[in-house]
Amino acid sequence: MDITAQQNLVHQTRDARRAIDFPKLSPAERDALIKKYHPDHRGHAYRPIKFGPNAGDSTVTEVATLLEGESPISADFNLTPEYSVDVLVVGGGGAGCAAALHAHAEGANVLLATKLRLGDSNSVMAQGGMQIAVGPDDSPVQHFLDTLKGGHMKNDHDLLKVMVEEGPSIGQWLLELGVLFDRQADGNLHVKKGGGSSKARLLTCSDYTGLEIMRVLKDEVLNQKVPLLEFGAVVELLSDGKGTCTGAVLQDLDNKRYVVVAAKTVILATGGIGRLHIQGFPTSNHYGATGDALVLAYRMGVPLVQIDTFQYHPSGGVYPEQLVGALVTEGIRSEGGHLVNAKGDRFVNELDTRDVVSSSIIKECEEGRGVRTAAGRVGVWLDTPLLDVAHGPGTLDKHFPAMVRQYERYQVDIRKDPVLIYPTLHYQNGGVKIDVKGETPAPNLFVAGEASGGLHGRNRLMGNSLLDLMVFGKRAGQTAAERAKTLSQGTLTLDHVAEFRAEAKRHHVSSGLSSPMVLPAYTRQV
Amino acid sequence: MSNEPTKPQQFTEQASEIQAQMVTVEIEGKPFQVPAGVTLMKAMWYAGKEVLRGAGCLGGFCGACATYYRTKDDPKVKTCLACSMAVEDGMSFSFMPAFPARKAIYNLSELKDPKQDLFELYPEAPLCRNCNACTEACPQKIDVREGVWKAVFGDFKAVSDMFMDCVMCGMCAPVCIADIAPNLVAVYASRAQGVHFTEKPAGLAKRIKKIADGEYQEDWDRILQLSDEELQKTTASIQ
Numbered sequence: 215m216d217i218t219a220q221q222n223l224v225h226q227t228r229d230a231r232r233a234i235d236f237p238k239l240s241p242a243e244r245d246a247l248i249k250k251y252h253p254d255h256r257g258h259a260y261r262p263i264k265f266g267p268n269a270g271d272s273t274v275t276e277v278a279t280l281l282e283g284e285s286p287i288s289a290d291f292n293l294t295p296e297y298s299v300d301v302l303v304v305g306g307g308g309a310g311c312a313a314a315l316h317a318h319a320e321g322a323n324v325l326l327a328t329k330l331r332l333g334d335s336n337s338v339m340a341q342g343g344m345q346i347a348v349g350p351d352d353s354p355v356q357h358f359l360d361t362l363k364g365g366h367m368k369n370d371h372d373l374l375k376v377m378v379e380e381g382p383s384i385g386q387w388l389l390e391l392g393v394l395f396d397r398q399a400d401g402n403l404h405v406k407k408g409g410g411s412s413k414a415r416l417l418t419c420s421d422y423t424g425l426e427i428m429r430v431l432k433d434e435v436l437n438q439k440v441p442l443l444e445f446g447a448v449v450e451l452l453s454d455g456k457g458t459c460t461g462a463v464l465q466d467l468d469n470k471r472y473v474v475v476a477a478k479t480v481i482l483a484t485g486g487i488g489r490l491h492i493q494g495f496p497t498s499n500h501y502g503a504t505g506d507a508l509v510l511a512y513r514m515g516v517p518l519v520q521i522d523t524f525q526y527h528p529s530g531g532v533y534p535e536q537l538v539g540a541l542v543t544e545g546i547r548s549e550g551g552h553l554v555n556a557k558g559d560r561f562v563n564e565l566d567t568r569d570v571v572s573s574s575i576i577k578e579c580e581e582g583r584g585v586r587t588a589a590g591r592v593g594v595w596l597d598t599p600l601l602d603v604a605h606g607p608g609t610l611d612k613h614f615p616a617m618v619r620q621y622e623r624y625q626v627d628i629r630k631d632p633v634l635i636y637p638t639l640h641y642q643n644g645g646v647k648i649d650v651k652g653e654t655p656a657p658n659l660f661v662a663g664e665a666s667g668g669l670h671g672r673n674r675l676m677g678n679s680l681l682d683l684m685v686f687g688k689r690a691g692q693t694a695a696e697r698a699k700t701l702s703q704g705t706l707t708l709d710h711v712a713e714f715r716a717e718a719k720r721h722h723v724s725s726g727l728s729s730p731m732v733l734p735a736y737t738r739q740v
Numbered sequence: 741m742s743n744e745p746t747k748p749q750q751f752t753e754q755a756s757e758i759q760a761q762m763v764t765v766e767i768e769g770k771p772f773q774v775p776a777g778v779t780l781m782k783a784m785w786y787a788g789k790e791v792l793r794g795a796g797c798l799g800g801f802c803g804a805c806a807t808y809y810r811t812k813d814d815p816k817v818k819t820c821l822a823c824s825m826a827v828e829d830g831m832s833f834s835f836m837p838a839f840p841a842r843k844a845i846y847n848l849s850e851l852k853d854p855k856q857d858l859f860e861l862y863p864e865a866p867l868c869r870n871c872n873a874c875t876e877a878c879p880q881k882i883d884v885r886e887g888v889w890k891a892v893f894g895d896f897k898a899v900s901d902m903f904m905d906c907v908m909c910g911m912c913a914p915v916c917i918a919d920i921a922p923n924l925v926a927v928y929a930s931r932a933q934g935v936h937f938t939e940k941p942a943g944l945a946k947r948i949k950k951i952a953d954g955e956y957q958e959d960w961d962r963i964l965q966l967s968d969e970e971l972q973k974t975t976a977s978i979q
Contacts, residue, residue, distance in 0.1 A: 333908075334796035334804055348944050354951060355959040363975035371964065379956075382947045392848060392931030394900055394938065401939035412978045422904055425801050429908060430934075433927050437845050445792065467792055500797040535777045536826055540799055588761070589777060624826060733792070740788035 217533060217634075220556070220585055224595050224632045227558035228603065238563045244570055251573035251580075253637075254523055259493045265721040266714070267517040274492045277521060280505060281512045282718060283729030285711045287450040287463050287472070293706040295461065295476035299325045299441075300698035301691070302462055302475050304448040304507075305483030307335025308424070308680065309663030311431035312687025313481045313694070314440050320695035325475060326440050327464050329447035329484075329502050329732060333432040336485055336500050336664065337683060340424030341541075343416030344684075345677035346381035348403050352413040354378040361678060364410040365643075365671020368520065373669040376650050377678070377685045384684045385417060393430050394419055408676040409544070416677045421616055424680060446473065447732045451480065451510045451659065452706045459514060459659035460704035465732075478701045479658045479694035482507035483687060486642035486664040487524075489734040495639040496530055496539030506730035507665035511646045513714045516654045519667040520644025525674055528571040530638020532593030534624040539638045543617050546596055547571075550604055554595040554632065555583040561594075572637040585634055593634035602629055641679070643670050652690030658697065658704075660690040766832035780807055780822035780833055794835040800824040803909030806879070809833035819879045819911045841913040841921035844928065854932035855894040862925050866892045867918040874912035874922050880905045884912045884922045891929040896937060900930035 239247065249255050260272045264282055273281075301317040303310050306328030314326040326332070347357040357378040362369050385403065389395065395417045396404040405414040419426035435442070445467040452461040452474075459480050464473040484507040488499025497503070508518060529544060531537030547553070547564040553571070555561050555578045562574035575594050578584055584592035601609045610618055610629050621628045645667030652660045663683045670678065718724070761776045765783055772787040781798065784791050796804025805822035812830025822835065844861035851857050858865060865888060874884035882902055890898040903926040913921040950956065966974065 330792075330796055331802075331804060334802050336797070339797050339799045339801045348941075348947050350943060353956060353959065355956055355963060358963070359975050359978060362971070363978060367968065367972055367975070375960070375964075379951055382944055382951060385944055386948060389934065389938075389940070389944075390849065392934030394904075394930060394934045397939070397941070402941045402943040420904055422801075425907065426904065429906070429927055430931055432908075433843075433931065436843055437847065439845070498799065500799070500802070501795040534826065535782070536779045536824055589775065623824065736782075736785040737790050738786050738788050 217587065221595075221631050223558040224554050224597055225599070227554070228597065228600060231552055231554070231560055232600070232604070234560065236560050236563045238566050239570060247573050247577065248569050251576045252569050253493050253495065253526055253572075253576070256493065260522065264723050265717045266512055267515055268512070268521065271521070273521045274524075276490045276492045277487065277505065277508065279725055279727060280490070280509050280729045280731060282723045282725065283509065283727040284718075284725075285450050285513065285714070286728045287708060287711065289708060289712055291463070291472075291708060293452065293474050293708070295474045295706065297325055297473070298476040298703065299323050300477070301325075301479050301481065301694045302327065302477035303481045303483060303691070304328070304462065305335075305485060305663070306330070306332040306444070307483065307485055307663065308337035308428065308431065308683035309483035309687035310481070311428070311435055312684050313483055313662055313691035314435060315431065315438065316688045316691030317481075317695040318438050318440050320692055322695035322698050324440050325443060325477070326435065327443040327446040327448060327475075329445065329467060331444050332435060332442060333428045334500060334502065335428070336503060337424050337680065338428040339498070339500065340680050341421045342408060343406060343418040343423045343677045344427075344680035345408065345411065345415045345675070346385045346417050346681060347378060347413070347415055348382060348385065348417070349405050349413055349415065352415055354381065356413055357381065357415060360411045360413075361675050362671070364675035365673055368671035370668035372650050373648070376689070377669060377681060380685045381681050384681065384688070388427060388430070388684070391430050391434055393427055396420065410675045411677070427680065443473070448482070448484070448506060448510060449730060449732070450708070450711060451514050452708065453514060453656070453710045454704035455707045455709040457515060457710070458657040458704055461706055467732075474706070476703050476706055478698040478703055479660065481652070481660040481662060481690045481694055482511065482646070482665055483662045484665050488639050490731070491734075492524065492639060495526065495637065497639040498527065498530060498539055498541050499639070502733060504731040504734060505642070506732065507646055507661055509730045511654055511656070511659065511661060514656045514659060514710050516656050516659065517647050518645060519647045520672060521667065523643040523672045524639060525641035525643055526572050526637040527640040528568055528575060528637050529596060529635040532591050532634035532636045533587045534626060535587070535589050536624055537620070538591065541638065541640070542596065542633065542635055543614060545614060546598055546601065546617070549601055549609070549613065551600055552597040554597050556585045557583055575635070575637055579636065587634065591636070593636040595632040596635045597632045598628040599630060599632065641674055643672055643674055644668070648686070650689070651693040652686045653693065658694075658701070660694055662686040662690040763827060763829035765827050765830075768834045769832070774827055776829070777826055780809070780820070780825050780827060781805055783827045784822070793838065794822065798823045801907055803907035806836040806909035806911050807833050808836060819877050821879055821907070821909065836909075836911060836914070839910055839914050841910060841924060843921070843924050846928070848931055848935045851932070851936070854936050855896065858891060858925070858928065861928065862920070864918055864920050865925050868892070868920060869918055871917055873915035873917070877911045877915045879909060879911060880907060882906060887926055888920060888922050891925050896929040896933040899926050900933045902926075903930055
């Protein structure tokens with residue numbers, strides 16, 4: 215049946231649905247629902263990691279398999295370096311650009327390698343803003359407490375304190391580079407309130423905060439003439455044979471050639487895992503979000519923290535096809551928009567918590583009450599026209615102009631027709647273990663941004679990611695540059711890779727899968 | 741409407757060809773059958789093409805997938821982002837290759853007169869011949885030509901407002917008969933606006949000083965010595 219015919223049921227049932235007050239779940243029902251349907255609680259999707267620093271810890275199969283994967287670099291590989299640098303930064307998003315700029319400013323000889331173009335990242339898509347405690351009634355301590363609450367109390371206190379305290383000076387640094395944050399009439403920074411925050415703390419550049427920051431950082435990386443290797447993916451780290459990181463092997467994706475980099479320090483800023491589509495989920499992430507740092511750090515013996523928890527946003531697009539996985543604002547539900555299944559029924563109180571709403575949508579679809587699109591996808595309706603019916607014509611135009619435009623580009627009028635949604639994989643809550651300087655337990659190996667773990671606990675608060683990138687990108691960049699001044703280049707070996715291979719053999723792991731993934735395999739085999 | 745139970749949904753960037761109607765599109769001059777309704781990007785993958793240059797955020801923000809396209813029987817070649825546009829039968833399209841526009845190198849904080857310095861850094865900027873091709877080429881619907889003139893006349897504030905939507909796809913540059921790269925001129929003007937012509941927020945400076953002066957130390961000491969249980973109680977009481 216075509217989409218229009220299915221939409222009619224939503225129109226026909228609207229009045230009847232409005233008459234029903236859908237209750238929130240009792241604590242017991244809620245726990246049962248989440249346990250059965252929330253992706254983080256689906257035992258069959260998880261398995262213990264067989265060996266390595268997190269041996270026995272459970273994570274999603276997709277991540278476990280990648281971690282146990284085979285290095286593409288053979289034991290007899292020629293390690294004659296093509297580059298010799300103080301600081302190798304891998305990743306061209308927010309954390310990578312911040313790290314490179316700060317290391318360069320300290321006088322280090324930097325190489326920035328990124329597997330796509332400079333700036334192609336999740337950072338550039340960040341719309342919500344950047345949390346910095348600048349309001350007169352706000353404080354870094356309040357920011358700390360809000361984040362801790364959002365992270366289910368599981369955040370690393372030391373990392374978190376550093377982030378909230380350095381937030382304001384990061385804001386200052388970005389202003390000095392020319393980032394145009396929204397202002398109040400008196401010239402002070404305008405702040406918005408974000409979900410889970412007790413104070414208005416989101417600095418914004420309209421709906422383009424990440425784009426504006428990345429435009430500026432990219433321009434500055436080019437102005438500073440930081441040497442770049444675009445379309446250069448990291449595929450292995452190098453060590454001195456005693457656990458200290460001494461460089462990396464990159465692959466130039468334009469000609470497939472391997473490039474050996476001798477580096478006194480290495481900073482991995484390669485982002486998250488959305489493109490692994492764990493548990494079959496669509497994602498809001500960029501093309502290169504394949505968790506490369508997790509794999510490489512793990513092979514060097516570095517533990518991962520909270521690698522079993524991921525953020526699924528309840529409302530990712532399902533139809534039209536162009537918006538699959540893209541975020542649809544939560545505001546529609548806040549203003550009374552219903553979630554409706556294929557039978558025309560509501561099935562959850564739309565204002566329940568994110569984990570409950572995501573779980574209930576998944577339940578409807580798995581039990582056959584989802585709506586199927588021509589492209590074979592399944593979702594539930596978000597009844598957007600209800601807002602204009604309930605609050606008067608023009609409500610959507612006035613409160614959700616960006617969403618109206620988002621769909622108008624594809625000839626979908628959300629004022630007239632409901633839209634299809636399904637939870638989308640949004641963020642990797644955990645990651646590589648780091649200290650307050652961004653350094654991992656492997657000396658001279660640093661990790662910054664989404665690839666690192668511990669800061670956000672089991673659930674990241676809106677607006678904290680952009681700040682994380684800038685704070686820990688800076689710390690890693692400065693520390694690495696400072697460290698490099700007194701270091702001589704260590705020997706380049708693949709000893710840790712050999713050990714890892716031996717360990718895999720001992721545990722009879724031979725999936726044959728080569729990792730890191732670098733890019734998802736979307737090309738159809740024809 | 742489906743009433744059959746489904747397994748956990750498996751996501752793929754390849755559209756299912758079974759249910760979808762197929763259309764014919766021309767990619768780089770060669771016809772391919774692809775499922776109706778997919779994005780130009782997904783049509784590339786469906787056609788069996790490896791995409792390296794041309795894919796980035798896949799969400800309409802990074803400008804990597806700048807694309808020229810033409811619809812059936814229409815002579816007009818238009819621009820779009822391949823991640824954010826659906827195929828239709830008879831459409832022809834090609835990714836825009838990387839264009840070697842010149843970016844000026846500058847140290848913004850050291851510039852004395854950024855509005856005048858524009859003419860040193862981008863001497864081609866005032867040579868705009870008003871053809872308006874840049875504006876027509878912009879997939880973000882920015883009035884690019886107007887923006888270039890605003891920059892030339894020193895209205896950097898207007899430029900920064902107009903180009904906030906700019907994804908730096910660079911499609912305005914190849915069409916310029918005066919060899920201007922308007923997106924690069926706009927980044928310069930916007931950053932200069934921020935560095936030189938925007939008020940410094942007093943509240944931020946105050947907050948930085950307070951932190952440096954240790955004014956939050958007492959609060960930190962109080963919070964950080966709490967037991968996990970007490971800390972949980974404290975956060976639970978936050979409104």
